[in-house]
Amino acid sequence: MNILFLCREYDRKVGYGGIGTYVDVVSKHLVKLGHKVFIICSIPRKVEEIVEENNLVVYYAKQVQIKGLARLFKIFGLDSVYSRLMCALTNYIAYKKLFKKYKIDIVETPEWYNEGLFFSIFRPIPLVCRLQTPLFIINKYKRMGFLEYKISNFLEKFVVKHCDVIISPTKSLIDNIKSEFKIKHFVEIPYPIEVEESFKSKNLLETETILFVGRIEERKNPIVIVKAASYVIKNFPKVKFIFVGKKETEYKKRIDEIIEKFSLQEYIVFYDPLEKEKLKKLYEDASIIVVPSLSESFGYTLIEALSYGKAVICSKIPVFEELVSKNSVLFADPYNEQEWANFIVRLLLDKNLREELAKNAKCEVQKKYSVDIVIKKQIDCYLKVVEKYNDKKIIKQISGFYFALPNKYKGYQIPFRWRKYLIEWSKNYVVWPHFYMVTARQILDCIDFDLSDK
The missing domain is CATH 3.40.50.2000 (Glycogen Phosphorylase B;)
Structure with a gap:
């Protein structure tokens, strides 16, 4: 195709x-x-x-x-x-x-x-x-x-x-x-995810890193992680919080005020959107990935993080609960910074739990969202759409079908010449819904093959 x-x-x-x-x-x-x-x-x-x-x-x-x-x-x-x-x-x-x-x-x-x-x-x-x-x-x-x-x-x-x-x-x-x-x-049909088998995770206990990837805006909710950082650093003074994404000016100002209020400048780093290889390096070095979104249609960042075999904490919202099971991630209230801080500390202390979540997550992503599975569904969908479109086109191009247009609309008479003109014009532009105001028998009589099974 x-x-x-x-x-x-x-x-x-x-x-x-x-x-x-x-x-x-x-x-x-x-x-x-x-x-x-x-x-x-x-x-x-x-x-x-x-x-x-x-x-x-x-x-x-x-x-x-x-x-x-x-x-x-x-x-x-x-x-x-x-x-x-x-x-x-x-x-x-x-x-x-x-x-x-x-x-x-x-x-x-x-x-x-x-x-x-x-x-x-x-x-x-x-x-x-x-x-x-x-x-x-x-x-x-x-x-x-x-x-x-x-x-x-x-x-x-x-x-x-x-x-x-x-x-x-x-x-x-x-x-x-x-x-x-x-x-x-x-x-x-979900989004496909590339699962890189060669990816090697590096968890360096001396420099624990918490990674957020996404736009710095209200819907992505990074502010809850900044607030949680003030609790986490009390237990892990060497921890780093890294935020990667395009910044919304007003929202970033709110975050800067919190950073200044709790003196978090040395613990938090912001990057503009990065190229794939540089971002991949940050994923390798990260101890935990956080996805605190308030709303998502799918959550590409979540599935991408899971595909890399990383421990992930994400928001407890319907779409994330649909995408992954509780065996693969930890779900946190997107409005409760204390709960986020507790989960981050828990994972930093328990390396075995991090590894278990990461292993389960990678297996789940491979089964549900691998490229081969999703692309096959997508191609099948494309083929059906093209077939259906071509069937409509065949029906539309049959001569004499302008009689299928109504003679009247809401009490107003539609002249024969106007109806004929609309059909001729529509052959190149629009599939008119009035075309199908005919019986199935009339359609089949005009076509040399059977559409009944389509």
Whole structure:
């Protein structure tokens, strides 16, 4: 198959979060299996380029800019909405350019940043939407302007509602968004994790290290670890707390105030997002990994830490309890710094418990989230979506099907000429729902093969 991913986070300049990590892992393994993978990464840049290596084509697209429109959006405080729209438009233009040279079978987009907006409008190709963390969840912890949020949330919903299939990494996320999106049908496929057998853990008792990886923001909740540090250092004066991730300015100020209040400067270190090899080195040296999130759609950091065979303490929230068992991690109240401190001290004192948790965790990750298992589910899903899309396309292209459109709508007469025009136009753009207001017998009479088992 030829598969296209839309992912602005694939460019490390954006931050390379969970979406970028997911696309990186999946694309490499799809290529190994013989599939051709395309990635469109559109952000504001001076020069665009296409990098092709074996069966992987990465299009670093230069984001479209419309100056007059940008100024208009800025007046109303809608800068982020403008950026979302330009990103989506650039993705669609880049796809059209790639389409001239390559055959593409299916597109996968995240709901985040509504990157697949124009694909969901024009429907030129089967569209898969993989849920990450919807905006309405993020907005609970990082408030946006009223109008900015309403428009951005509407755009995300539109993409989700107008795709061919919705993939969610967890059941918890499905339960969380059902009422907001008013959608009943989802496919549950977790994120794949690369388990490195060659990884060697180093627990140096002289310099115990507690590692946090993630954005320094309220939803990721690193502040509870900083507060817990004031208790831990009383028992372990040589301990180090390392935080790796992009910083949110206001939230970081709150953390700095706590560090100053408890004189924790020599115990706490902050790093900006690191390259994979440098981050891997920190994982090797870490004694314990902490994941204190208040909310997650999946928790890539948690599963990644477990795959490295490290002892992990994570928040007691539904999604984490769904992902891993209590035999592999310690669950702590995300609002109780004393409980976090107690668990950290307990693990630092008990090396055998650390090793037991790490061993159980690695086995559990290999069974549930290994790349081979997840990629197989994903390819099966893609094949079904493409097959279903092609069946609809066959039905849509049958001559005379404009009679399936209603003659009247809410009491208003629809002229025959208008109905015919809508069908002709829709052959290139939209699968009209009115097409299916016919009997199964009528459909089968028009097609030379049986769709009844599909």
